[in-house]
Amino acid sequence: MNSERCVPSSETNIFKMSLADISNKFTEITLTEIIKKAGGTKYTSYKFGEPFKKGDSYLSKVFRISVYGLNENNGKIVEVQLIVKAMPENMTRRKIFRSADFFRNEIKFYTCIIPAWEQFQKRRSPQRPFNQYPNCYASYCDGENDFIALEDVNILGYSSPKRQEYNSMEECMLIMRTLGRFHGVSLAFKALEPEKFEECCMCLEVSPTERETYFAQKYRSWYKDFSKLACVVAQDAIKQTYPAKLSVVSHGDCWTPNFLTRWSPEGKPEATVMIDFQLARFASLALDISFFIYSCTSQILRESHYETLLRTYYESASEMINDLGADPDKVLAWSELLKEMQSMGRFGCGMGIESLPMSMLEDDEVKDLDEITGDATLSDVWDIKPFTCARKRQRLADIFKHAIDLVSQSSVKLEEFTAVLTKISLLPSTVQFRKHSLMILLTRIRFVSRKNCLAHELLAIILKRTFHGSKWMRSWPRMQSAVGIGQIAPYLPHDSRQSFWLSKRFTSPILAALSIIQKSFAVQTH
Template sequence: MSTITLPFLQDLLKAEYPDVSIEEYEGAPGSKRGDNYTSMVYRITLKGHRNPDTEEKQPWTGSIIYKCLPESILRREAFKSDELFCNEVAFYNKIWPSLSAFQDQWNLAHPFKAIPKCFLAQNDLVILKDLKELGFVMPDRRQGLTVEQCYFVLKHLSHFHALSLAMKCYNPEGFYELLNIQDGISEVFFLSENEEYYRSYYTEAIQNAIAMVEQELQDCPDREKYLARFKSFCSEDTFFQTMVDMVAPREPLAVICHGDCWTNNLLFRYVNGDIAEMYIVDFQLARYSSPALDLAFLLYLCLDRQQRAEHMTSLLEYYTEELHARVTEMSGEHALDRDTLASMIQEEFRESSRFGLGIALDMYPIMTCDSDEAPNLYQAKESEITPSHECVKPVWTSNAACRKKMADLVIELVDEGLL
């Protein structure tokens, strides 16, 4: 946090707190080990006085979130943190201001506002409003989401996606400018040119996943059927290119996706036990692609098999209804009719189910591991002898929860004819 000084903080926050004099600050890790992997997050607590030069002088405290690149050069290179930061900077400096300005033209009764205030975004740091200060909490990554939370997320996600669809209709030139290679968002991971770079990483992740499914299904009479389909999907010759193909945008439904829609990037505020508000954070993996990728990420990673069996159909219908209603508000007669939109969403979601499985290979261990099994981003490892792409390994865990989630997803997709 070498860029942080009192004058820097005072200047940064003067518009938000014009009557405050900041006199002290202190930084501490803003996330637990295992909760993030591509950047370091600090919570900076601030102390000072309101109306410092008057008789009404009062003590004041506040806090902000400071997000920066990992200290380890190897980890930054391995996870392409610099490129991810470029995506997030583009989102806060260009994408969200443009989508928000477009939304404001329509005077919506309930506009989408679930994006945290960003005080500064540049190539090596992002400074955000601290939502914890306002009573927002992040779900436990190992518990996933409740069905109620999932409905709430889908409502906000559909409104976010609708902004892309409506802006493409009314201002296509302005919308596609958001995707330019100079200062727009772009795919970072699943590019054909990255296949060799990530080969050892995904080879190990796949081996771990197959071993867990083999162990979990050892007494299953259809064990070989499930394993054969899973191993075919995980083939070293085709896996990465399959993921590349699935993130490619498909018109006319392609939207700006969040790209990393799981528990650790969702914050909720409760009133009397009910969800009152939520925010979506971390746009490093924002991509232009099918909205079904965000849906697959959310539903296959954050819900368990029983939740999906009982609620998947109604959840997708709810998302479609909200998406259609919001696009219609902003596009009127230009919007797709509800039945056509529903059919397209269903088709793209089925096609994206394998994307959910591909992400799960990497994410299920991250979501279920103990903190001490996760890498410590706040401890720099500067042995620069080993190439970065060989140094950083996927999280390995063989706990019962991870084995069950992985096997359940394989069984689910095979039984539904999706794998």
């Protein structure tokens, strides 16, 4: 049989798409290059796979495609199954999600970072090199026709769990081990070959003086409205990057869909690969860890196994560092990891505000991004509505509880504190609590120590939310007397003691909680 007849013809595609639907620069020349990278000599045909559903990607349009060719030297058929990400056709969507910036960053990750890592590992000859990412077969970057063609690891048995669900403990342990190995390469590279590592990281810079790819000052107009939900915490954390000792090439978007898992016949998670490096940056390793823990685990798991997860990460990173020839005790001490998590852990809470509401959307709640028109903004597209499901509200509120518990030196229990937050979380700002209901809430959390500024700040916010304008001013003295809020001034950051109470910045409990967490760190560290 003629070998070429064993592969489908491009004309028989059941999905009516062409190469130009991907990009004007994705041509048969590209397919020939892909076949040659896979060990063939001649491209013969291609076939599109089933399209992705809306909501699977915001920054790009995504295609499945199989490319077929021959090795004319031995007559063998070559087949390459790919996931190809390309720029959205909708120009407003491109602008809103800064597709060009993030495409450039991911392409640089695959064309600069990965080759440098591979060469470093080749020089160090580890027994278990890190390679838990898809191979890149082709890419193009000009800001208009960008694409990146990656190995489709689904055919190797890897799949993404449903984004609305929590990760199990077994999955979390596997992901923490993978993340430890991922960061371990950077830590060993930086310790053993610092100049080459610095040169490698330079490719992720947005400009010669700015490495931040997401909350950089130059993009403030892009994120300023939406960032009311997240940047109070996240931007502050991201700024603390190079040259911190525990800074690494971080993934930047460590939530469940970006860890594809392979399962054993017994239903156990046995391997994982990392995907989607658009937000890769040089930053504290704690950012990836905290983002994953807060966005993808349940409150029960965090309370019971937080240290176990950190230990799993630490041991995996140490093994990778040792395998590459560096001293893990000098490169990543356990005590330093704990300090890093305490000082940077709020990042995960901040990013949880962004990722969790989006991850909990049902398929029929996801907007069709290609219908975006006109002068829409990021906050128009990521229009987060109040949750009607109590379970979803609880999941979001739980993030704050653990973050506050983590940084607070007080032994006070915060279950009721969280219950209050849950009760008012995500209610429209026009909702007014009746006074007697408010007093019931205040009574329930008066058990909190008067030195616990976190709880008292929340009390003040509840009061402000309930009494606006003249009502607020008339009610303030009685409320202040009732809960003793005046006693907490010494425990607040100085610049907030006067302005905090009368400002109208905080229009929702979520923003309030972000401020609480931010201020708690300020109190702990000053």
